Amino acid sequence: MTFAAGDKVLLIDAKDRRYLITLIEGGEFHSHTGVLSHASMIGAEPGTQLRSTRGSRFVAFRPTLSDFVLKMPRGAQVIYPKDLGPLLLLADIYPGVRVLESGVGSGALSMAMLRAGADIVGYELREEFADRARANVTTFLGDSYTDRYRVEMRNCYDGIDEADLDRVVLDLPEPWQVVKHAERALTPGGILVSYTPTIVQAVQLRETLDESRFVLAETIEVLHRSWHIDGQSVRPDHRMVAHTGFLTAARLLAG
Numbered sequence: 001m002t003f004a005a006g007d008k009v010l011l012i013d014a015k016d017r018r019y020l021i022t023l024i025e026g027g028e029f030h031s032h033t034g035v036l037s038h039a040s041m042i043g044a045e046p047g048t049q050l051r052s053t054r055g056s057r058f059v060a061f062r063p064t065l066s067d068f069v070l071k072m073p074r075g076a077q078v079i080y081p082k083d084l085g086p087l088l089l090l091a092d093i094y095p096g097v098r099v100l101e102s103g104v105g106s107g108a109l110s111m112a113m114l115r116a117g118a119d120i121v122g123y124e125l126r127e128e129f130a131d132r133a134r135a136n137v138t139t140f141l142g143d144s145y146t147d148r149y150r151v152e153m154r155n156c157y158d159g160i161d162e163a164d165l166d167r168v169v170l171d172l173p174e175p176w177q178v179v180k181h182a183e184r185a186l187t188p189g190g191i192l193v194s195y196t197p198t199i200v201q202a203v204q205l206r207e208t209l210d211e212s213r214f215v216l217a218e219t220i221e222v223l224h225r226s227w228h229i230d231g232q233s234v235r236p237d238h239r240m241v242a243h244t245g246f247l248t249a250a251r252l253l254a255g
Contacts, residue, residue, distance in 0.1 A: 003041050003060070008140070010063040010071075011036070013056060020063055020071040065115065068140045069108045075132035076105035079171060079195055080244050082224040084112045090220075090249040091167050091193040093118050098164070100185065102156035102178065103171035107133030109195075113169070114145050121162055122151035160185040170194040173201070175248075176208035183213050188254035195245050202246040214250035221246050 003009060003023060011019040013033060021029055027038035034052030041050065041060050050058045063071070066081040079087070087109065093099070095117025104110055104122040110133055113120055124130040130151045137149055154161075156170070157177040167190060168182040175194040182192050192214060196202045202219050209217045225240040 002043050002045050003062075005038075005042055008063050008068070009041055010061045010067050011058045012061065013058050018067070018071065020067065063140075065111060065140070068136075069111070072106065072108075072136050072140070073132060074106040075126075075129045078106050078108040080108075080241070082222050082241055083195065083244055083247060084109060086220065086222050087169070087193060087195065087247055088112055088116055090247055091169055091191055093167070097166045098162075099167040099169055100156075100160055100162050100165050100182075101169045101171075104133040104151055105129055105171060107136040109169065109171065110149060111137055111140055114141060114149060118167075119148045120150070122149070123154040123156045123160075124151055125153070125155055127153060156181065166190055168192045174204075175201070176205045179205075179208045179212050179214065183252065186252045188252060190252045191249060192252070193247065193249045195247055197245045199246060202248050205248055209248075209250050213253045213255065215253055217248065217250040219246050219248040 005023050005025050007023050009021050009023055011021060011029065023038045023042055029036040033056035034054030036050055036052050036058060044060065046060065046062050048060050050060060052058065069078055069081055093113050093116040097118050099113055099118045099120045101110060101120050102123040104124045110120060110122060114137065130153060134151060137145060156172065160181045162185055164187050165185045166187060168186060170178055175196065194205055196205065206217055206219060221243065223242050226237045228235050228237050
């Protein structure tokens with residue numbers, strides 16, 4: 001499908017710098033390498049190569065979810081793409097699964113779970129974060145997804161009003177405070193998954209889980225190392241995306 005006005009476009013230059021823009025009639029993209037008119041992209045196919053007014057080369061693609069997460073407006077630190085994929089598998093997110101997400105931040109995790117088919121109730125303390133998450137979800141996924149996404153201004157430490165949830169997914173400083181509430185809100189066999197930046201947080205969560213009806217607890221860290229491959233020159237890249245956070249998952253026993 002060709003690009004149209006209103007579409008998001010990811011522009012990539014010859015040095016792999018990336019720019020996320022929204023196409024508008026009569027619009028222009030300006031950079032130090034020249035100007036690209038939006039008209040040159042409207043009606044073009046994804047993967048089209050373009051030249052700026054200074055002759056610099058760009059390629060235009062539709063942004064993936066990973067692209068959008070890294071470039072979207074943020075109110076809070078996002079969970080990065082390298083952690084989003086494993087988190088979806090740890091939480092076993094599938095179409096129709098009922099999820100309580102607490103700490104929606106800028107909406108990166110919400111978008112990943114919504115695209116996988118989840119129905120989400122979000123608890124968020126800060127209204128500006130909730131507004132940003134809703135806006136990012138609508139911008140990238142469209143209005144049709146908002147029927148499966150409700151964000152309430154709530155403190156998950158005080159309790160969970162939802163019942164018969166399939167999953168509880170947390171991005172909170174003290175997730176251990178939610179364990180007792182998750183025990184009551186989840187269906188038997190339900191899964192709790194938590195993202196924590198520090199190992200101290202993960203340890204305290206695991207200690208709390210050990211004293212609860214949750215079992216099969218595991219904690220993982222995902223490291224992302226790319227490789228330089230150019231003919232016979234093959235080596236790991238000098239830079240890698242190493243520590244971002246720890247993912248802890250556990251399953252609930254029947255009462």
